[in-house]
Amino acid sequence: MTTIYDVAQRAGVSPATVSRALSGAKGVSEATRQKVLAAAKELHYSPNYIARSLKKRQTNTIALIISDITNPFFTTLARGVEDKASEHGFNTIFCNTDEDPKVEAAYVELMLRRQVDGLLISSCSDGESLRLLARKDVPVVLVDRRITHSRWDYVIGDSEYGAYALTRHLIEVHGKRRIAIISGPLVLSTSRERIEGYKRALREAGVVLSPEYIRVGAYKEEFGYQAMRELLAGSFSVEAVFAGNNVIAVGVIRAARELGVRVPEDLALVTFDDFDLLSALFPFLTAAKQPAYTIGAIAVEMLLERIRGEKIRERREVVLRPEIIIRKSCGCP
Amino acid sequence: MTTIYDVAQRAGVSPATVSRALSGAKGVSEATRQKVLAAAKELHYSPNYIARSLKKRQTNTIALIISDITNPFFTTLARGVEDKASEHGFNTIFCNTDEDPKVEAAYVELMLRRQVDGLLISSCSDGESLRLLARKDVPVVLVDRRITHSRWDYVIGDSEYGAYALTRHLIEVHGKRRIAIISGPLVLSTSRERIEGYKRALREAGVVLSPEYIRVGAYKEEFGYQAMRELLAGSFSVEAVFAGNNVIAVGVIRAARELGVRVPEDLALVTFDDFDLLSALFPFLTAAKQPAYTIGAIAVEMLLERIRGEKIRERREVVLRPEIIIRKSCGCP
DNA sequence: CTGAAAGCGCTTACAG
DNA sequence: CTGAAAGCGCTTACAG
Numbered sequence: 001m002t003t004i005y006d007v008a009q010r011a012g013v014s015p016a017t018v019s020r021a022l023s024g025a026k027g028v029s030e031a032t033r034q035k036v037l038a039a040a041k042e043l044h045y046s047p048n049y050i051a052r053s054l055k056k057r058q059t060n061t062i063a064l065i066i067s068d069i070t071n072p073f074f075t076t077l078a079r080g081v082e083d084k085a086s087e088h089g090f091n092t093i094f095c096n097t098d099e100d101p102k103v104e105a106a107y108v109e110l111m112l113r114r115q116v117d118g119l120l121i122s123s124c125s126d127g128e129s130l131r132l133l134a135r136k137d138v139p140v141v142l143v144d145r146r147i148t149h150s151r152w153d154y155v156i157g158d159s160e161y162g163a164y165a166l167t168r169h170l171i172e173v174h175g176k177r178r179i180a181i182i183s184g185p186l187v188l189s190t191s192r193e194r195i196e197g198y199k200r201a202l203r204e205a206g207v208v209l210s211p212e213y214i215r216v217g218a219y220k221e222e223f224g225y226q227a228m229r230e231l232l233a234g235s236f237s238v239e240a241v242f243a244g245n246n247v248i249a250v251g252v253i254r255a256a257r258e259l260g261v262r263v264p265e266d267l268a269l270v271t272f273d274d275f276d277l278l279s280a281l282f283p284f285l286t287a288a289k290q291p292a293y294t295i296g297a298i299a300v301e302m303l304l305e306r307i308r309g310e311k312i313r314e315r316r317e318v319v320l321r322p323e324i325i326i327r328k329s330c331g332c333p
Numbered sequence: 334m335t336t337i338y339d340v341a342q343r344a345g346v347s348p349a350t351v352s353r354a355l356s357g358a359k360g361v362s363e364a365t366r367q368k369v370l371a372a373a374k375e376l377h378y379s380p381n382y383i384a385r386s387l388k389k390r391q392t393n394t395i396a397l398i399i400s401d402i403t404n405p406f407f408t409t410l411a412r413g414v415e416d417k418a419s420e421h422g423f424n425t426i427f428c429n430t431d432e433d434p435k436v437e438a439a440y441v442e443l444m445l446r447r448q449v450d451g452l453l454i455s456s457c458s459d460g461e462s463l464r465l466l467a468r469k470d471v472p473v474v475l476v477d478r479r480i481t482h483s484r485w486d487y488v489i490g491d492s493e494y495g496a497y498a499l500t501r502h503l504i505e506v507h508g509k510r511r512i513a514i515i516s517g518p519l520v521l522s523t524s525r526e527r528i529e530g531y532k533r534a535l536r537e538a539g540v541v542l543s544p545e546y547i548r549v550g551a552y553k554e555e556f557g558y559q560a561m562r563e564l565l566a567g568s569f570s571v572e573a574v575f576a577g578n579n580v581i582a583v584g585v586i587r588a589a590r591e592l593g594v595r596v597p598e599d600l601a602l603v604t605f606d607d608f609d610l611l612s613a614l615f616p617f618l619t620a621a622k623q624p625a626y627t628i629g630a631i632a633v634e635m636l637l638e639r640i641r642g643e644k645i646r647e648r649r650e651v652v653l654r655p656e657i658i659i660r661k662s663c664g665c666p
Numbered sequence: 667c668t669g670a671a672a673g674c675g676c677t678t679a680c681a682g
Numbered sequence: 683c684t685g686a687a688a689g690c691g692c693t694t695a696c697a698g
Contacts, residue, residue: 004677013684016686068412075408083429109379113379113381275614338691348691349693352693358694380691386674387675387676387690388674
């Protein structure tokens with residue numbers, strides 16, 4: 001491996017000068033710079049960023065901790081993160097927690113050891129596994145899910161609004177009353193806020209439902225499936241379902257299909273998060289589509305500001321309104 | 334930041350001993366180890382992996398260079414990579430090239446500077462942009478796309494077989510003859526091999542077509558769209574289309590829809606790569622589904638073997654057969 | 667079993 | 683403008 005010393009020798013200058021010339025620092029004469037550049041080229045010199053990172057205490061790397069890159073919402077968010085980060089010379093390490101707080105905590109610990117300059121986190125807990133992070137002063141921006149009692153900036157979609165709009169649509173346009181919600185766990189802000197929005201729409205319409213209509217579990221396909229089966233098996237005569245997110249929606253559809261329940265004829269369905277490609281091919285699901293790419297891109301910008309050490313005292317809270325896309329699954333033509 | 338020196342002082346031993354105790358090396362007495370562990374804990378010591386990487390000349394990091402994480406095939410492949418890599422204590426840096434060789438070359442260069450221990454690459458060129466890599470002896474495993482004249486291991490799907498099976502299905506089961514292919518660029522092995530498979534099926538069936546039925550372009554939605562429009566506008570009376578990959582298929586469907594051409598009634602469609610979620614919800618597209626997750630996982634294992642320096646002389650060529658999933662878009666009930 | 671010392675490949679005050 | 687020197691935080695022969 002050729003180092004800065006080899007280049008220095010070849011160019012007949014000191015390593016310090018090579019470093020300056022290569023980094024484009026000013027105090028270097030043009031002649032020297034050319035000599036160094038030529039030597040570096042001849043030797044196919046490639047600087048070692050690990051050494052630089054150690055010295056500068058900056059790695060130009062950020063971590064993105066999410067539940068699953070395979071979830072289209074996170075895929076798009078991740079792309080937004082990668083694009084914006086690399087635009088600024090940062091690379092991104094991706095971590096999938098599969099909604100397991102233990103895995104999340106382990107990844108956070110590992111990323112800290114790797115000296116990432118900052119972290120983007122969609123936490124699968126209410127911050128419990130992030131307690132060790134709170135003690136450090138490494139920059140963090142929360143994405144998709146906020147943690148109320150933390151001081152970190154966040155960029156999220158407006159869950160309350162999306163849920164409200166979706167539920168209200170079912171009530172007003174389609175005259176549904178018996179609307180169930182199949183929600184993620186209450187430790188997550190998205191779940192709580194979507195339930196709030198759902199409740200507000202019902203309240204405004206004067207609909208009173210048994211608590212059984214609210215199913216709280218996990219953002220997992222299997223939970224959507226189970227919950228839907230239970231709802232269909234019970235004597236609730238559910239007319240419509242609000243799936244807490246796209247993964248749950250998949251389970252809901254599977255359950256409905258198995259039981260011969262047709263969507264939307266027998267059961268109206270609305271959901272959070274869109275499936276981009278699917279919707280391009282088969283515009284079917286009525287959904288609250290969050291600006292996933294933008295969430296990722298904005299989060300990176302905010303993180304980089306913190307990394308640069310810009311003095312921003314207050315916690316920044318960015319809440320982006322989802323787009324309500326009316327298609328067929330709710331019963332619209 | 335607390336370092337190994339702080340821990341050493343606290344434990345009343347030398348930094349060398351701390352290093353040994355923490356790394357679990359053997360030559361350390363149990364008593365000393367406990368003292369060190371206790372001191373490390375009290376001080377919330379977190380080892381700096383950058384320093385370790387510099388010394389050990391190993392970063393435990395690999396790079397995954399693909400065209401677009403947003404493409405479901407690569408999303409799943411990436412998940413396979415991340416799972417397998419982290420299982421072995423490696424982290425993954427993701428790079429999206431958007432099929433631009435310049436971007437690819439820049440990423441490769443950058444990853445080398447970052448001292449990744451190895452690279453997984455789905456190259457968007459025929460290796461041109463990887464020329465500088467060929468000179469180094471950093472481990473590389475090609476995924477999804479092979480480069481014939483290189484010495485690197487690869488893990489890919491069997492494009493020739495998949496294309497053959499798909500085309501043959503159109504001919505034998507549906508009696509189609511006028512089958513067009515909308516293919517990616519010829520610099521990519523996947524394109525060439527899919528065209529080969531397509532041609533073999535036609536040849537065996539004694540079908541002779543004008544070269545106009547073969548459209549070569551890019552793995553881009555826009556190209557699928559344009560090519561489909563041209564095919565439909567011409568006097569080819571195309572009965573069926575083989576879309577070179579999933580992205581092209583999306584463009585094909587958009588074009589057909591715009592022109593009021595129904596799939597499969599007016600036009601049969603088969604494609605490479607499945608859309609996992611979409612297919613779970615709407616089983617419609619007949620496709621050659623490549624084992625994307627497995628491709629990623631196997632590629633990592635092979636890469637790690639190279640990184641460990643295991644002496645494997647020959648180039649390893651893993652070709653995984655895609656599953657032919659017959660659904661409705663080809664005309665099957 | 668333990669420690670002193672060198673070194674991984676850079677950057678950057680400090681002098682001149 | 684240029685160089686000698688120190689140091690980033692580890693690991694690991696080499697001694698003892």
